Amino acid sequence: MIRIAVDAMGGDHAPAAVVHGAVEAVGDNVAIKLVGSAASIERELARFGGPGERIQVEHTDEAVGMDEPATTPIRRKPNSSIRRCAELVAAGEAEAMVSAGNTGAAVISARMAIGALEGVDRPALAAVFPSRSGRTVVLDVGANIDSKPSHLRQFAVMGHFYAREILGSAEPRVGLLSIGEEEGKGTELTREVASVLKTTGLNFIGNVEGRDVFSGSADVVVCDGFVGNAVLKSAESLAELITEMTREELARSWRARLGLALARPAIEALQRRTDYEELGAVPLLGVRGGCFIAHGRSSSRAVASAIRSAAEFSAARLPAKIRDSVAELHRQERRLLGVDRPARDLPAEEIPV
Amino acid sequence: MIRIAVDAMGGDHAPAAVVHGAVEAVGDNVAIKLVGSAASIERELARFGGPGERIQVEHTDEAVGMDEPATTPIRRKPNSSIRRCAELVAAGEAEAMVSAGNTGAAVISARMAIGALEGVDRPALAAVFPSRSGRTVVLDVGANIDSKPSHLRQFAVMGHFYAREILGSAEPRVGLLSIGEEEGKGTELTREVASVLKTTGLNFIGNVEGRDVFSGSADVVVCDGFVGNAVLKSAESLAELITEMTREELARSWRARLGLALARPAIEALQRRTDYEELGAVPLLGVRGGCFIAHGRSSSRAVASAIRSAAEFSAARLPAKIRDSVAELHRQERRLLGVDRPARDLPAEEIPV
Numbered sequence: 001m002i003r004i005a006v007d008a009m010g011g012d013h014a015p016a017a018v019v020h021g022a023v024e025a026v027g028d029n030v031a032i033k034l035v036g037s038a039a040s041i042e043r044e045l046a047r048f049g050g051p052g053e054r055i056q057v058e059h060t061d062e063a064v065g066m067d068e069p070a071t072t073p074i075r076r077k078p079n080s081s082i083r084r085c086a087e088l089v090a091a092g093e094a095e096a097m098v099s100a101g102n103t104g105a106a107v108i109s110a111r112m113a114i115g116a117l118e119g120v121d122r123p124a125l126a127a128v129f130p131s132r133s134g135r136t137v138v139l140d141v142g143a144n145i146d147s148k149p150s151h152l153r154q155f156a157v158m159g160h161f162y163a164r165e166i167l168g169s170a171e172p173r174v175g176l177l178s179i180g181e182e183e184g185k186g187t188e189l190t191r192e193v194a195s196v197l198k199t200t201g202l203n204f205i206g207n208v209e210g211r212d213v214f215s216g217s218a219d220v221v222v223c224d225g226f227v228g229n230a231v232l233k234s235a236e237s238l239a240e241l242i243t244e245m246t247r248e249e250l251a252r253s254w255r256a257r258l259g260l261a262l263a264r265p266a267i268e269a270l271q272r273r274t275d276y277e278e279l280g281a282v283p284l285l286g287v288r289g290g291c292f293i294a295h296g297r298s299s300s301r302a303v304a305s306a307i308r309s310a311a312e313f314s315a316a317r318l319p320a321k322i323r324d325s326v327a328e329l330h331r332q333e334r335r336l337l338g339v340d341r342p343a344r345d346l347p348a349e350e351i352p353v
Numbered sequence: 354m355i356r357i358a359v360d361a362m363g364g365d366h367a368p369a370a371v372v373h374g375a376v377e378a379v380g381d382n383v384a385i386k387l388v389g390s391a392a393s394i395e396r397e398l399a400r401f402g403g404p405g406e407r408i409q410v411e412h413t414d415e416a417v418g419m420d421e422p423a424t425t426p427i428r429r430k431p432n433s434s435i436r437r438c439a440e441l442v443a444a445g446e447a448e449a450m451v452s453a454g455n456t457g458a459a460v461i462s463a464r465m466a467i468g469a470l471e472g473v474d475r476p477a478l479a480a481v482f483p484s485r486s487g488r489t490v491v492l493d494v495g496a497n498i499d500s501k502p503s504h505l506r507q508f509a510v511m512g513h514f515y516a517r518e519i520l521g522s523a524e525p526r527v528g529l530l531s532i533g534e535e536e537g538k539g540t541e542l543t544r545e546v547a548s549v550l551k552t553t554g555l556n557f558i559g560n561v562e563g564r565d566v567f568s569g570s571a572d573v574v575v576c577d578g579f580v581g582n583a584v585l586k587s588a589e590s591l592a593e594l595i596t597e598m599t600r601e602e603l604a605r606s607w608r609a610r611l612g613l614a615l616a617r618p619a620i621e622a623l624q625r626r627t628d629y630e631e632l633g634a635v636p637l638l639g640v641r642g643g644c645f646i647a648h649g650r651s652s653s654r655a656v657a658s659a660i661r662s663a664a665e666f667s668a669a670r671l672p673a674k675i676r677d678s679v680a681e682l683h684r685q686e687r688r689l690l691g692v693d694r695p696a697r698d699l700p701a702e703e704i705p706v
Contacts, residue, residue, distance in 0.1 A: 067535075104533070132594060142532055145540050179495055179582045180457075182420075187498050187579060210586030214594045226540060227580045229532045231587045233563030238588050241485060241567045242595050245626055249619040256619035263612025266602040273598055 001031055002311040004290075005085040005094035008036030009063035010101020011298050018100065019044035021303025026054045030311045033058050033094060036081040060084045063101075066296055070104025074112055082106055086113035089289040095314035096290025098281065098306045100298040107143050110284050110291040117319055119326035122151045123286035125225070125293065126162055127232050130273055133216030135167050138177075142229035143284060149192045152176070152222055153200060157325050158285040159220035160202050165316045167219065175208030175218035177227060183207065189224075197222075200329065243271060281306035283313060286322065290314045354384055355664040357643075358438040358447035361389035362416035363454020364651050371453065372397035374656025379407045383664045386411050386447060389434040413437045416454075419649055423457025427465055435459055439466035442642040448667035449643025451634065451659045453651040460496050463637050463644040470672055472679040475504045476639030478578070478646065479515055480585050483626055486569030488520050491530075495582035496637060505529070505546045505575055506553060510678050511638040512573035513555050518669045520572065528561030528571035530580060536560065546575075553682060596624060634659035636666060639675065643667045 006022050008015040015034075019041055022032045031054040034041050038059035045051045062077040069075075073083035085097035086109040097114075099106045107125070116123055124140035139155050139162075140147065147155075156174050163172035176194055178186035183194065185207060197204040205218060212218045213231060223231075246267070250260040260267070281294035281302075290313045294306040359375050361368045368387075372394055375385045384407040387394050391412035398404045415430040422428075426436035438450035439462040450467075452459045460478070469476055477493035492508050492515075493500065500508075509527050516525035529547055531539035536547065539560060550557040558571060565571045566584060576584075599620070603613040613620070634647040634655075643666045647659040 130594065130598075132597070145532060177583060179498060179579050210583040210588075211590035213587045214590040223583070226532050227583050230530060230563040230576070230580050230584050234566045234584045235563075235587060235591050237564035237567040238591055239595065241483065242592065242623075244485070245483075245623050246599075246620075249623045249626075250616055252619060252622075256616045259612040259614070259616025259619070261612070263603055263609045263616060266605060266609035266612070267599075269605075270595075270598050270602045273602075 002029060002096070002314045003031045003033065003094040004307050004310050004314075005033045005035055005058075005088040005097045006303075006307060007081045007085050007097065007099035007101050007106075008034045008041050009060075009081040010099040010106075011294065011303070012066070012296050013299065014100065015040045016044055017298060017300045018303050020048075020300035021298070022055060022307065023048045023052075024300060024304035025307035025311075026052065029315075030054070030307065032056070032307065033088060035060055035084050035088070036063065037061065058084060058088070064105045066102050068102060068105065070102065070108050072102070073105050073109045080105075083109045083113060086110050086291070089114045089291070094289075096292065096310040098292045098294060098303070098310050100281075100294035100296060100303060100306070103142065103293050106291065106293050107284055110287050114287045114289050114291065117286050117288055117323040117326065119323065119330050120154055120158075120286035122147065122154065123284050124155045124158060125228075125282050126159060126285050127228070127282050128167070129213055129235065131214050131216040133219075134169075136213055136216070136219060136221060137162050137167065138213055138221045138223065138228055138231065139285065140223065140225035140228050141232040141282065142225045144225040146226075147189075147224040149189065149196055152189075152193045152224070153196050153329065154286065154326055156197055156200065156202055156204070156220065156222045157329060158322050159222060161318055161321050161325065162283070162285060163219040165318055165321065166313060169219040171203050172219035173205045173217070174202045174220040174222065175205050175212055177221050177223035178207040178209070181207045181209060193222075199332065281309055283309070285318075288319055290319075355382060355449070355667045356384045356386065356447040357660050357663050357667075358386045358388055358411075358441040358450045359656075359660060360434045360438045360450065360452035360454055360459075361387045361394050362413075362434040363452040363459075364647065364656070365419070365649050366652065367453065368393045369397055370651060370653045371656050373401075373653035374651070375408060375660065376401045376405075377653060377657035378660035378664075379405065382668075383407070383660065385409070385660065386441060388437045388441070389413055389416065411437060411441070417458045419455050421455060421458065423455065423461050425455070426458050426462045433458075436462045436466060439463050439644070442467045442644070447642075449645065449663040451645045451647060451656070451663050453634075453647035453649060453656060453659070456495065456646050459644065459646050460637055463640045467640045467642045467644065470639055470641055470676040470679065472676065472683050473507055473511075473639035475500065475507065476637050477508045477511060478581075478635050479512060479638050480581070480635050481520070482566055482588065484567050484569040487522075489566055489569070489572060489574060490515050490520060491566055491574045491576065491581055491584065492638065493576065493578035493581050494585040494635065495578045497578040499579075500542075500577040502542065502545045502549055505542075505577070506549050506682065507639065507679055509550055509553060509555055509557070509573065509575045510682060511675050512575060514671055514674050514678065515636070515638060516572040518671055518674065519666060522572040524556050525572035526558045526570070527555045527573040527575065528558050528565055530574050530576035531560040531562070534560045534562060542577075550575075552685065634662055636662070638671075641672055643672075
């Protein structure tokens with residue numbers, strides 16, 4: 001049984017869409033704790049005949065708004081639902097948390113309460129995109145800016161495990177996002193990262209470009225969160241624009257409208273393939289448990305999909321695998337440098353899985 | 354009469370597609386000089402009954418390949434067609450150049466032979482994207498990496514003029530690409546740029562995110578070439594993937610195939626709205642003349658569209674407007690700092706394309 005703590009107050013359609021999504025996703029293998037205003041949650045649950053056996057309600061009296069600073073759960077709202085979710089994971093009462101709320105607040109709550117895995121300096125948000133060959137995971141898409149080579153190397157290891165264990169790539173091809181594919185192109189940062197990635201034992205395929213996110217030529221694309229966030233947000237927005245333009249063009253003539261009517265199931269199938277609701281939420285990799293962040297506009301279907309992703313992630317015991325592999329990286333590094341690694345800023349404890 | 358120097362040897366389908374495109378684009382107001390192997394160009398021209406009045410051929414015996422280093426026209430191939438195009442602009446024999454060849458080689462040729470406008474430290478590639486409100490220009494998309502605040506400020510001015518004079522925005526909204534829209538979010542670079550952009554007199558709307566490239570909330574999006582390139586390349590690739598998925602889904606059932614047949618004109622109209630061939634080539638802003646770089650895969654239609662864009666750009670006298678406005682920026686800066694600006698100095702080796 002996998003237990004998921006769900007932030008009932010997070011997202012534009014909370015708590016209704018979140019509670020509805022939880023009811024959809026709960027099952028034989030998944031139990032859910034809905035965290036937030038008990039009165040609001042129970043009102044929504046009543047529509048489905050009450051919570052049922054596998055849904056519990058955990059009351060908190062604060063919620064972080066979408067536009068509040070990321071540090072709100074730490075500084076101003078210690079009783080916020082988003083922070084309580086992270087604390088439930090930290091206390092071993094849940095394997096993973098899911099929030100469609102404030103991304104920055106979720107990242108900070110998870111880092112502070114759940115904590116980074118031993119050896120991981122910077123947990124990273126990993127977005128999964130559809131591609132010609134299946135799916136490509138891009139990280140970081142926004143948890144970090146000004147990443148250093150050692151951080152990007154850790155992202156590569158985390159992305160490798162995500163692609164292998166969750167996306168099913170036997171030997172994931174790991175690319176480094178740069179400007180131009182030739183070796184030696186890019187910034188000082190990418191040149192340095194490219195040289196360290198060769199020593200990791202990963203299937204490192206060298207520099208890739210923005211086109212490789214969707215072309216299917218890489219399974220993992222590693223980048224700093226500033227550029228990854230720009231790629232994620234622009235891709236979501238472009239997919240929406242194309243959908244909107246398709247509707248516009250198909251409404252222009254009777255002939256096109258008839259075509260649209262006939263092709264509707266195909267167009268809907270297409271939308272499912274490019275829709276963030278189907279692609280699931282974005283995991284924060286590198287923390288001692290699961291943390292999935294769903295889109296702020298998540299519908300109940302998107303929330304259900306995020307909960308299922310979090311359960312699948314927890315069942316795969318990814319954090320333990322990442323921890324062991326990052327530890328091996330650091331051993332390699334110490335051997336190479338002949339020195340001990342400096343202490344990390346975050347305390348290391350045992351992983352709750 | 355606007356005279357355009359066209360690199361007949363540049364692009365995957367050169368010289369056939371380039372010559373064909375030139376024949377399509379030439380007209381009462383546009384004369385063309387086709388630069389490259391005279392024998393090959395004349396063979397292609399023969400298919401259209403010879404060059405006609407307004408097409409001339411300029412022979413060169415070298416061509417830069419797509420995978421050759423950007424410095425090739427400077428170091429190894431001084432007689433390359435791409436460099437000769439830039440020299441024709443520098444000599445006043447053409448108002449603008451067009452190449453579908455090696456982007457880095459075109460940028461370096463233009464910078465070295467045509468030269469940067471007075472006061473412009475770094476010319477920038479400006480890509481135009483379709484958006485909800487019309488079109489959005491993003492710069493830089495790959496001519497520069499590790500841009501400094503003063504460079505991004507110049508990009509903002511250049512983007513402003515492009516949006517106003519070419520895209521027809523009366524008072525272009527200029528946004529700074531960052532991670533999070535709130536003031537104070539982003540990197541040290543974006544925070545510094547945001548504060549200097551407030552002093553330019555432009556219609557600066559603050560930080561924008563990747564989504565704003567397509568959402569229509571900004572007319573100009575300013576960023577370093579590393580991130581702009583990732584956004585450009587990933588967007589092109591995503592648009593292609595969606596087109597391909599649409600075809601796949603619409604071929605799955607007789608019903609969808611019939612729908613596709615009826616909707617075909619609408620789908621073709623849609624493709625024209627998202628297709629780089631229709632959106633034209635990418636101008637290098639900030640040089641003393643026009644330099645348009647078309648996609649390497651350009652068809653004759655794309656080349657013709659690039660030539661028309663270059664002619665329109667030259668007719669609008671954009672370089673002179675940018676020069677005057679950048680000069681005004683520098684006067685402001687000198688007044689603010691109470692000092693003279695240091696001389697520029699950027700040897701070719703430092704151009705990071």
